[in-house]
Amino acid sequence: MSQSAASFVDLLRSAVSDPGIVSAAYRQFHNYSLDNQLLAWGQCLERGIQPGPIATFPKWKELGRYVRKGERAITLCQPVTVKRAIGGDDGADEPGVFTRFIYKPHWFVLAQTDGTDIPPAPIPIWDAVRALAVLDVPEVPFDATNGNVLGFARERSIAINPVNPMPHKTRFHELAHVLLGHTAEGVQADGEITPRDLQECEAEAVALLCCAALDLPGVEHCRGYIQSWWGAGNPIPERSAQRVLKAADQILKAGAVAAPAEGQVAA
Numbered sequence: 001m002s003q004s005a006a007s008f009v010d011l012l013r014s015a016v017s018d019p020g021i022v023s024a025a026y027r028q029f030h031n032y033s034l035d036n037q038l039l040a041w042g043q044c045l046e047r048g049i050q051p052g053p054i055a056t057f058p059k060w061k062e063l064g065r066y067v068r069k070g071e072r073a074i075t076l077c078q079p080v081t082v083k084r085a086i087g088g089d090d091g092a093d094e095p096g097v098f099t100r101f102i103y104k105p106h107w108f109v110l111a112q113t114d115g116t117d118i119p120p121a122p123i124p125i126w127d128a129v130r131a132l133a134v135l136d137v138p139e140v141p142f143d144a145t146n147g148n149v150l151g152f153a154r155e156r157s158i159a160i161n162p163v164n165p166m167p168h169k170t171r172f173h174e175l176a177h178v179l180l181g182h183t184a185e186g187v188q189a190d191g192e193i194t195p196r197d198l199q200e201c202e203a204e205a206v207a208l209l210c211c212a213a214l215d216l217p218g219v220e221h222c223r224g225y226i227q228s229w230w231g232a233g234n235p236i237p238e239r240s241a242q243r244v245l246k247a248a249d250q251i252l253k254a255g256a257v258a259a260p261a262e263g264q265v266a267a
Contacts, residue, residue, distance in 0.1 A: 008241035011038045016205065016226070019212035019219045026213035027123055028052060030256070034209065034249040036076045043074050044109060052110035053121060060108060064116030071112040073105035124256035126214050128171060131255030137178050139171075153177035155184070169207050169218035172251060176206035179247045201230040202240050202247075209248035 015022045015038060022034075025041035028051040032040065044051040054074060057067055084096045110118065132139055142159040144152060151160045151170035158174035160167045177183055182199045194202070208222035230236070236244065 007238060008035065008245060009235050009238050011035055012205065012236055012241040012244060014038065014042070015209060015212070016223065019208065022209055022212035023215050024051070026252070029054060030124060030252075031121070032076070033245075034213070034252065035245045039076055040074055040107070040109075047072075049109050050111040053118060054107045054109050056106050057108065060113050060115075063118060065110075065113040065118065066115050067108045067113050071108060074107040074109060075103050075105040076107055077101050077103055122258060124258065126210075126252065126255040127257050128168070128255060130257060131175070131251060134254035135175065135179065135250065137175060153183050166218045166221070168216050169211055169221065172207035172210040172248075173203045175251055176203040176244075176247050179250055180206075180243055197229045198237075198240060201226050201236060202244050204229070205236065205244045206248045206251065209244070210251055213248075213252055 021038065021041060025037040026034075029037040029040050032054070040054055041051060043049070055063070057073075060067055078101070079099050080102055081097050082100050084098055128139075136156070138157045140154075140157045140159050142151070142161050144159070144161070147161075147163075149161060150164045151158065151167075151174045153174040156178060158171065158178065160170055160174070164170055177199070180194075180199070180202055182194060182203065204222050204225045208219055208226070210216075211218045211222060235241075
């Protein structure tokens with residue numbers, strides 16, 4: 001399947017199988033959503049384009065650069081809010097809105113343009129305190145009596161075992177449980193409940209993406225954990241893959257602050 005039309009499952013599969021893609025894509029395209037970072041990176045490699053900053057034709061013109069004649073645009077995924085009519089094709093009886101994802105070829109990479117030099121954009125660092133505040137998820141004292149538990153999520157809060165050798169990985173995992181609604185599902189009396197194995201797979205996939213993007217240790221542990229719950233080579237369902245990419249993107253953007261030096265991470 002072409003990278004420009006890759007499904008969320010394809011994007012997540014490539015990210016999990018080769019986390020180096022996530023790190024490289026994040027460094028080049030961190031201003032965009034995680035799924036679009038992976039889409040842009042894949043298209044650059046597929047077409048032999050040097051990865052770099054991307055912008056629309058009008059934006060490059062505004063910056064004093066011009067897209068070279070004959071260059072083909074990079075395709076990214078855009079969420080579009082659609083109004084649902086009463087008795088529409090989807091069988092809905094009541095009006096409402098829903099989100100649909102569409103692909104549009106509107107972006108060009110720096111290497112496809114000529115003109116005024118553009119200073120490199122600083123790569124953000126990730127700050128856990130800022131992320132927790134933005135996401136409104138407090139980190140509370142660890143009170144589990146089982147010393148083998150490295151962390152937990154409870155309603156809208158998380159806790160990390162103070163002797164956890166990789167607190168950042170567990171923090172990403174527990175944040176994912178909250179953002180994905182797993183902790184709320186534990187008290188709901190109706191609606192669809194995500195199976196435990198899929199919950200753990202989703203949360204650890206989020207942790208893997210965050211660790212990979214920020215070049216933090218723990219990626220191999222994440223991969224092993226996912227395989228222990230979900231099996232080796234089993235694809236995550238499309239809806240779950242979409243949720244995983246969105247949650248990881250929320251966490252990365254919530255903790256992003258201007259970087260004084262490239263590669264520094266406060267986790």
